[in-house]
Amino acid sequence: MKRTRRKSRSRKSKKKSNIMEAKRPELLAMAKSFGIKGRHRMTRDELISALELHIKRAPDTEDPERPVRSAEGPALPVPPSPEIPKRQGYYDLPWSYGETELVLMPVDPYLIYAYWDFSPNDWKDIQDKRERVVLRIYDVTMIRFNGTNAHHFFDVPVTLESQNWYIHIWSAEKALLADMGWSLPDGSFHLISRSNVIHTPRAGVSAFDETRWLEVRHARRKSARQDLLRTLQLKRMTAPRDKDRDKRPSFWDPLIAEAGSITKDGEGGLSSRGIQIISKTNKRD
Amino acid sequence: MPAGYLSLILHGHLPYVRHPEHSYFLEENWFYEALSDTYLPLLDVFEGLVRDEIPFRLTLSLSPTLISMMTDPLLQARYIRHLNRLIELSEKELDRTRHQPEFHNLARMYYDRFSRSRDRFENQYACNLLPAFGRLENEGVLEIITTAATHGFLPLLNVQPFAVRTQLLAGVDYFEQVMGHPPAGIWLPECGYYPGLDQIIKDAGIRYFFVETHGLTYAQPRPRYGIYAPAYCPSGVAAFGRDIESSKQVWSAEEGYPGDYYYREYYRDIGLDLDFDYIRPFIHPDGIRINTGIKYYRITGKTDYKEAYIPSTAHEKTAWHAGNFLFNRQKQVEFLAQTMDRPPLMVAPYDAELFGHWWFEGPGWINMLIRKMACDQDTVRLITPSDYLEEFPVNQEATPSASSWGNKGYNDVWLNGRNDWIYRHLHRAARRLEELVNRHPDAGGKTLRALNQAVRELLLAQSSDWPFMMKTGQASEYAVKRFKDHTLRLLRLTDEIKSGSIDEGWLKELEEKDNIFPHIDYRRFRL
Known part of the structure; x- marks a missing residue:
């Protein structure tokens, strides 16, 4: 049904059209705010296309300085900061809570979502080690997981700064769990944090027809x-x-x-x- | 015994929008429009049926946030102000349209309608509609049920069992406080279910809930009767599945009844159409054009060309559509009876606001349908889920599949690139509050008040309306603001409680601003 639930003032963002009119120094400043690398080597047109990519990609996060990559379609530019109780430290939601965590959530039978956060110490370790950090997804359907007995697992390379990721799963009705850690060249895995267990939904009619x-x-x-x-x-x-x-x-x-x-x-x-x-x-x- | 049963479920919910700090607040209009368009007309229909001694049974879910707004004196007073402005506008319209009979009659209709609404609201209901619904429940025609406290989408709060438990218990407790008895059933917000939720529902003392069609058809083991009988979860709570066929005929804006060319066009409103200087006093004070509720055209066709609305023709259509709906249910029962050894049950849930607000003639359609069912046939009978379970206490045991009634049937609508950022904050906030609740088994004084207020802020932040609005882009700025406001208030409260330095002035301000659930007690949510 193409009916939207609520009507309201619709204020279209002018962000995109602004880019087209902006001069190169303004574009550079915007590119800096999005953390676009190599911006100083770009021409004005290259900057515009790089920015457009970011504006399309960044979802409605509250903080324009930290682009978030997401698997879902184009998102609106960042909304203006709302009125917040005026007191030091409470102007906006914190970017990080300073505690290491990894949380999984099911989206549908074939898609899951992960978000994570790091304590300052863990984040420093990650920066110092300079090893590749991956998200390792385990299939733990119907087992009590002890770290090694998963049916199988696979690694997803992620951009840590994005703080979240969507992962496609090829098979429904699974119990899944994720580890974030270093996958070292010798095949060993060093754990930083472990997630909760989630159950993805069934995607079809159950084959069991026993009636009780x-x-x-x-x-x-x-x-x-x-x-x-x-x-x-x-x-x-x-x-x-x-x-x-x-x-x-x-x-x-x-x-x-x-x-x-x-x-x-x-x-x-x-x-x-x-x-x-x-x-x-x-x-x- | 009839050959089949139909269970009509109306789900009434609005997010808690109340801004005493502003003299005019656009989003409060959602509530005023819902009262004028849906709840007053539905009460009119139900009371008329009772007066005419037409037997019927209908299930109505009223969300705790909606009930809180219905019983709030500030919003009640503002609703009268809203009606007064509409009456003033329709008076002006009577004058403006005096040389156009087809519009003049409609202006008269709106003038009468708004005047009558004000009269009924002030005099008949003493500004509070809830007791009127309670009376209908006592009459034995309505079964009123509840939903989660602020309509939180439970499958995504599930990371913290504390959050789910708080949503459910706060909703059930509030229902009992205002209605005087515990609810028999619950409407799961957005039909969001996951295996295991039924145990928490049972612990809250509730007997049944609803799932989307595939919640039951994908249940395990496969339910023998599909969606045409409920299944008991392992906990013993009954799950009723939504019937596809009856839903589609009414829901769909295109192939369903509401899209008929003789019904009123929602999107042509004089607030958008008329000369700016004329309409200016009746729209947003900043000069933003908004819907006023006065609409003169019928849908007419797919183009922008619209003709004047003719109430009598639309009325005839509702009777015809009610007859068509009933005919289709009878055929459906005949078909289903071949494979079932008991009368099939068709569960047809709708958003209450579809009737009246989106589909202007909807309450009239319900009226016609109920009358036809009572007087013209014996094949299908209206039933509530509780009555059904009394009559058929033996049902198949099956665990429904995780599901919702959102687009694609799972969690996509409330977890996608436009709103996923809220969950890291929502989960963290719930965890902080849970720690504090466990650390203070029996707080008093300021700490008690701060903890109770923190629970209110958590509940308000958890509304499924915020991620929904962020996803659709309708009023998404407001949704972001509300989500941040409540989460920030909660985080600050938890910091203050932890450090023992509660800012009492600010706490008092919050208690007045976010005044939902006045009797909430945080100790109830300890595990």
């Missing part, structure tokens, strides 16, 4: 604070009440018959049909 039935009785309560554990009384049904129930045709039968088969990861079969059905429906945005 559950009877839930709701105990009426007067207050949400009362004995929460006893609110729902669960009774697992070992055998279905109605023995014929599992033999009757299911909602899926015609769909499965039409699709030919059930596949797990959206490669043809019922899964891709399911995705088609769903992508046709009208969502928000």
Whole structure:
């Protein structure tokens, strides 16, 4: 649905058109603010195209001096700084919290997002070592990870200054975990920080069709604070009440018959049909 | 027993926008427009149905932020001011259009409509709509449920279980405070679900929630009835899946009912069209043209050519569309009955604001639909999720798949190049607050107030509305400002609590400015 939820004053940014009119010294200053390397050797036109690239690339971060690379499409130029409680040190959100961390978040079944931060000491080590720092992604689906027993892993070279990265994953429904560290020429890996574990969503119809039935009785309560554990009384049904129930045709039968088969990861079969059905429906945005 | 069931779910939510520091604030209009366009007309429809003794059951989710605004005296007073200006404008319009009968009749309609809204708001409801919804619940026609405290998108707050727990518990507690009983169900913000969330929902004392279609069709094991019956999560909480067919007919602006050429055109508003000097007193004080709510044209067609709106024709259309919707549900039930050994349940959730605000004739359509369902047929019956679970307590056990109702069905809308930068701050802020909450098991005095205010700021920063607005670019500057304001206030509060030097004057200012959830108690969120 092409309907936007809210209407508002739209103030188009003039940043881009300004570039076209700016003189070379102004462009140089802008290039400096974006940290564009080799800017002094560039002609005016080269500067414009380099800046355009950066303006397109930098998402809505609050700090124009620190470009953030992102896998998503063009972003708007930086919004003006908002009104913030006037007190020393609280004018804007900090660029770094000075603690080393690495956090993963799932975007969809095939894309994950990572952001990171470093303590001043770790950052100094990284600068001193001058070795390549990589993001190592482990597949830890259904295992208790001990550092060496992952199903497999792969390394993603990242630009540390960007502080975040999008990583494409080829297979859905995985438990993933990431390490950030030095991958040394002798094959060893020196860890700087380890992330949380995330679970990427399933991307298709489940192949499991075992049916278990559950009877839930709701105990009426007067207050949400009362004995929460006893609110729902669960009774697992070992055998279905109605023995014929599992033999009757299911909602899926015609769909499965039409699709030919059930596949797990959206490669043809019922899964891709399911995705088609769903992508046709009208969502928000 | 009917051959099938239909569960209509209306989800009402707006971000908490209240700026006592400004005498006029553009974004507050979202709330005033929602009252005029959606909530007053819906109350009118529901009360009319009760008066005519038409039986129906409908589920309405009212977000804690929306309820907070409905019950806020400042916003109530400002809404009356807003209505007064509209009445004044429509009076001027009556005069301006006196030689154009097709517009004059519409100006009359708006004049009557705004005057009646003011009368009902002030006299019938004493400026507070919430008790009116409560009465409808007592009448047994509405099932009112809640959502997370400030509509935080839970799959992306999940990095800190504390953040998810706080969103859910604060929402449920607030609901109980204002409604007098705990909610039976919850609307997960943006239908955002991940496996494991159901356990926290259960701990909050809630019985059911909703997922997007593929949340249930991709569940494991594969649900035998697809989305046409709920599934119990391993925790025993029921998950209801959104029906695609009934959603599309109403949601879609193009192929759905709201795009009919005889319905009112949303995007042609006199605030945008009329002579600047004439309209100036009724738009933004800075002279920015905005929607006033007075719209004279019908959709007419795909081009810019528009004809005058004819209310009676539009009214006939709503009846026809309600009949069409019902006919399609009957056919759907017949089809589904072949593969099911119980009556299928179709769950049709919509944003409440679709009805009235975006689709002007929407409340009339609901009115027609309910009346037709009650009087013209027995095939499909309206039901609420609670009633369904009473009638069918045995359901299949399955774990829904992580999903949302956003574009592409997962987390993309709230995590992409335009808004990903917020999460490092949001997670960090939640972690700092969690540490403080655990360090102060029983604070008093200023520290207690500061901790409670810090929870409010965290909740306000977590609204899914901010990343959504950053993504669409609509009001994104405002969203960035709000996100930064609340996060910075929280960070400063945590610093002050840690160092024991709480600036009381500033704290008091915050308590007045960000006054949501007045009875919140941080101790509730300790793990």
